Amino acid sequence: MKNSHYPATLIPDTDQEGTLQFTLTAQQTLASIAGAEARILSYNGSFPGPLLELKEGDRVQVIFKNSLEEPSNLHLHGLFMSPGEDKPHVVAAPGETLSYQFEAQAGSAGMYWYHPHAHGRVTRQLFKGLAGPIIVRGSQDFSEPLTSATEKILVLHDIQLQHGVVAPHEGMDWGRGKEGNLVLVNGEQQPSFDVPAGLLRLRLLNASTARYYQLQIPGKLLQLIGLDGSYLERPVALDKLLLVPGERADVLIEATGAGVLKLLNLPYSRTPMGPSADTPEEGALLARFDISGEAVTPVALPQKLREIPSIDPGTVTATKTLTFGGSMQPLEFTINGKTFDHHRIDLEATAGSTEVWEIVNPMGMDHPFHLHTFPFQVLSRNGVPEPFRAWRDVVNIKANERVKIAIPFSGYTGSVMYHCHILEHEDKGMMGNLLVQ
Ligand code: C2O
Ligand code: CU
Ligand code: CU
Numbered sequence: 001m002k003n004s005h006y007p008a009t010l011i012p013d014t015d016q017e018g019t020l021q022f023t024l025t026a027q028q029t030l031a032s033i034a035g036a037e038a039r040i041l042s043y044n045g046s047f048p049g050p051l052l053e054l055k056e057g058d059r060v061q062v063i064f065k066n067s068l069e070e071p072s073n074l075h076l077h078g079l080f081m082s083p084g085e086d087k088p089h090v091v092a093a094p095g096e097t098l099s100y101q102f103e104a105q106a107g108s109a110g111m112y113w114y115h116p117h118a119h120g121r122v123t124r125q126l127f128k129g130l131a132g133p134i135i136v137r138g139s140q141d142f143s144e145p146l147t148s149a150t151e152k153i154l155v156l157h158d159i160q161l162q163h164g165v166v167a168p169h170e171g172m173d174w175g176r177g178k179e180g181n182l183v184l185v186n187g188e189q190q191p192s193f194d195v196p197a198g199l200l201r202l203r204l205l206n207a208s209t210a211r212y213y214q215l216q217i218p219g220k221l222l223q224l225i226g227l228d229g230s231y232l233e234r235p236v237a238l239d240k241l242l243l244v245p246g247e248r249a250d251v252l253i254e255a256t257g258a259g260v261l262k263l264l265n266l267p268y269s270r271t272p273m274g275p276s277a278d279t280p281e282e283g284a285l286l287a288r289f290d291i292s293g294e295a296v297t298p299v300a301l302p303q304k305l306r307e308i309p310s311i312d313p314g315t316v317t318a319t320k321t322l323t324f325g326g327s328m329q330p331l332e333f334t335i336n337g338k339t340f341d342h343h344r345i346d347l348e349a350t351a352g353s354t355e356v357w358e359i360v361n362p363m364g365m366d367h368p369f370h371l372h373t374f375p376f377q378v379l380s381r382n383g384v385p386e387p388f389r390a391w392r393d394v395v396n397i398k399a400n401e402r403v404k405i406a407i408p409f410s411g412y413t414g415s416v417m418y419h420c421h422i423l424e425h426e427d428k429g430m431m432g433n434l435l436v437q
Contacts, residue, residue: 049132083414109138177210226250246421257295339429
């Protein structure tokens, strides 16, 4: 199977002087998935949803139309936007419309995504197919060597079908986080991509509700150049890369000559129950790349992509501790002992200040932590300094780990959400409100 049709880039309704308007309609769709017909949910009939392609400086309005039979809304994950525009607590009833506006900031070139955020319904709506990618391009994208790279956007999303519909969540799925038996890349099982020899650029999004991906291309280093909504300062060479729910990675591969490269998902234990039952020891094939053409040696990598200032500890005005917890009877997940209540402010921060948060996970399973609006830097994990700087919006907190992050609260005021991005946990209360003022 040759993957050629995805992603469809969404054509704006209007595009005037850097002001773009897009429409995304959530709807039921009959799709063919892994050879079977199934009723899923999609944006504009596309699974995954269409690509929103933007440039730094673009002013954007996204119109969301809810054509589902239940409430929903849209969250533009990772974008630096006003909390009043993000408004994840505002939902559209069936037939209603919502609008979201933002400006793609200078320095925000990276990958983002959109998905529903109607509390209590997020998991099921996303598991059924509601997710799509956003790319913001900056000067790095328009200069060598990235202009000559072959770019592929890979949306990783698992699903499970049953009698022509998406299988329901049952009992323990809400505790463990459901992993669908069909692991899809851009809505297909194990797609193949034809690419020319040279620099291959993979833009990876983990749009699964709970599944972790430990990615490897045997025989190649993954040259990480970006995470979430940010370029790194320079490439970081990795043998494998853990991509947790909500996270994005921008990776270069030196595809020097003709041959086949395989993108594998290696086993990873995120729960005490061990790695996903369907991941063999040698890894599960996610996608393959058929490289053709004249050998290219060496393939040039970018040297310097941007500056990321280190956060001066002297400027930190407050520190906070967030501790994960939960119980099985009743099944609920907590942060600092509380399940989510959208009427309650859990934390407060002063606009313009920088804070250090220590996120403590005393539980036996990993949880990916996500904060809306304000990007952060990871400082250390269990006291070990982070080896490189990045602006990110998701960080995995492993079982029995303490992770320190630094967050400058600049640019906006208002109330923003933070939560576990295993969406079963989010829907079961592992979320809080932060008021910045
Ligand atoms: Cu990707 Cu609050 O979400
Ligand atoms: Cu988000
Ligand atoms: Cu969690």
